Structures are given as C-alpha cells and as structure tokens.
Amino acid sequence: MxxxxxxxxxxxxxxxxxxxxxxxxxxxxxxxLENGKYNASLTLAHKAAQYFGVTIEELFIFEGDENIDxxxxxxxxxxxxxx
Amino acid sequence: MExxxxxxxxxxxxxxxxxxxxxxxxxxxxxITKGASDFARGLSMGLLTSIExxxxxxxxxALVLLRNEKSLKKKYIALTDERNKAIEKETALKFLPVxxxxxxxxxxxxxxxxxxxxxxxxxxxxxxxxVFLALKLYYMKKM
Numbered sequence: 316m317x318x319x320x321x322x323x324x325x326x327x328x329x330x331x332x333x334x335x336x337x338x339x340x341x342x343x344x345x346x347x348l349e350n351g352k353y354n355a356s357l358t359l360a361h362k363a364a365q366y367f368g369v370t371i372e373e374l375f376i377f378e379g380d381e382n383i384d385x386x387x388x389x390x391x392x393x394x395x396x397x398x
Numbered sequence: 399m400e401x402x403x404x405x406x407x408x409x410x411x412x413x414x415x416x417x418x419x420x421x422x423x424x425x426x427x428x429x430i431t432k433g434a435s436d437f438a439r440g441l442s443m444g445l446l447t448s449i450e451x452x453x454x455x456x457x458x459x460a461l462v463l464l465r466n467e468k469s470l471k472k473k474y475i476a477l478t479d480e481r482n483k484a485i486e487k488e489t490a491l492k493f494l495p496v497x498x499x500x501x502x503x504x505x506x507x508x509x510x511x512x513x514x515x516x517x518x519x520x521x522x523x524x525x526x527x528x529v530f531l532a533l534k535l536y537y538m539k540k541m
C-alpha cells in the first residue's frame with residue numbers, strides 16, 4: 316500500500332517529528348510510513364487523513380488485492396441480480 | 399495519557415513496596431532455603447537480588463517520568479506506538495518456531511550424550527508448545 320503522507324506533509328510544511336507528535340506515534344513510524352516499509356492501521360490512517368483534511372482513499376493508494384473486484388462483486392450481489 | 403499516569407503511579411507503589419520489603423524478603427528466602435544446596439541457594443538469592451535491582455531502576459524511572467511531563471509523553475508514545483507493537487508481535491511470532499526447532503535439535507543432539515539433558519530439553523519444548531496452544535485458544539475466544 317502506497318501513500319501520499321510525505322507529499323501532504325511537505326505541502327503543509329510540517330516536520331516528521333511534528334506530524335509524529337500529532338498522531339501520537341514515534342518519528343520512526345512516520346519515516347517507515349513514508350518509505351512504504353510499514354502499513355498504517357485503520358486508526359492511524361483515519362487520524363492522518365483527519366489531520367490533512369482528506370479521505371483515507373486520497374491519502375492511501377490501494378492496489379491490486381487491496382481492492383475488491385467490483386465486477387465479481389456485482390455478479391454475486393443480490394442487489395444486481397435479476398429476479 | 400491519564401490512564402498511563404495512573405498505571406505508572408500504581409507501578410511505582412508496587413516497586414516501592416518491593417524495595418522497602420527487600421530485607422524481609424531476603425530474610426524469608428534465606429530461612430526457606432536453609433538446608434538446600436549452595437548452588438540452589440545462590441541461584442534463588444541471585445534471582446531475588448536481580449528482581450530488587452530491577453525494582454530500584456524501575457522505581458527511579460517511574461518517579462522521573464511522573465515529574466517530567468515531556469518525558470512522560472515521550473515514553474507513552476514509545477510504548478503505545480503501533481509500529482513498535484507490530485515489531486514486538488512479529489518478533490514473538492518468529493521466536494516460537496525458531497526456539498522450538500532449536501530446542502528440538504538440541505534435545506536430539508543431547509540424546510547422544512546425556513539422557514537427562516535430552517529429557518529436560520524435550521520438556522522445555524513441550525512446555526513452550528503447550529503455552530503457545532493455551533494462548534492461541536485464549537485469543538481465539540477473545541477476538
């Protein structure tokens with residue numbers, strides 16, 4: 316899972332330490348997040364998105380298996396099935 | 399954060415009690431282990447001494463943290479940081495197979511030299527696996 320944390324952080328002119336303090340995590344966690352070495356939990360993702368004033372989907376890029384196959388979903392969903 | 403401060407206060411009280419009662423604990427242990435071998439006595443005394451030393455260090459750390467808001471927050475973040483927790487989880491997860499296989503191989507190797515050591519290592523391995531199983535069952539019910 317990629318993310319745009321570094322991009323948003325730099326746009327806001329916030330240091331890694333400042334962001335870490337706001338999100339109540341260590342600076343190392345921010346570094347790992349920005350380098351894509353660590354995936355944030357739902358809570359941390361929510362906090363980060365809240366801080367930058369964006370949605371989680373805008374901040375985090377979900378690729379491949381991280382998304383559901385929408386066509387498959389439509390095939391099996393009762394909402395889309397003809398009666 | 400307030401909960402952490404409360405926890406730290408409680409911990410410092412327990413550690414303070416451990417430090418205050420140290421002479422009594424040493425006397426009780428000395429009395430209980432009377433007649434035991436020097437090795438067993440030394441081992442239990444050494445263990446109690448190390449517990450007391452850790453208590454003193456823990457107490458000093460807790461008192462320093464309770465008096466310094468900045469350090470308290472830093473410690474709280476370090477303890478609750480989700481990456482640190484994830485690292486601990488991953489380490490614990492990898493530790494079990496490595497230690498189990500390691501002890502297993504050591505037990506097999508010891509079997510060629512000393513049956514007592516072999517049986518002890520096998521018992522340790524079985525105990526490890528039993529604890530793992532018990533914890534797994536507990537968390538399966540909890541989550």
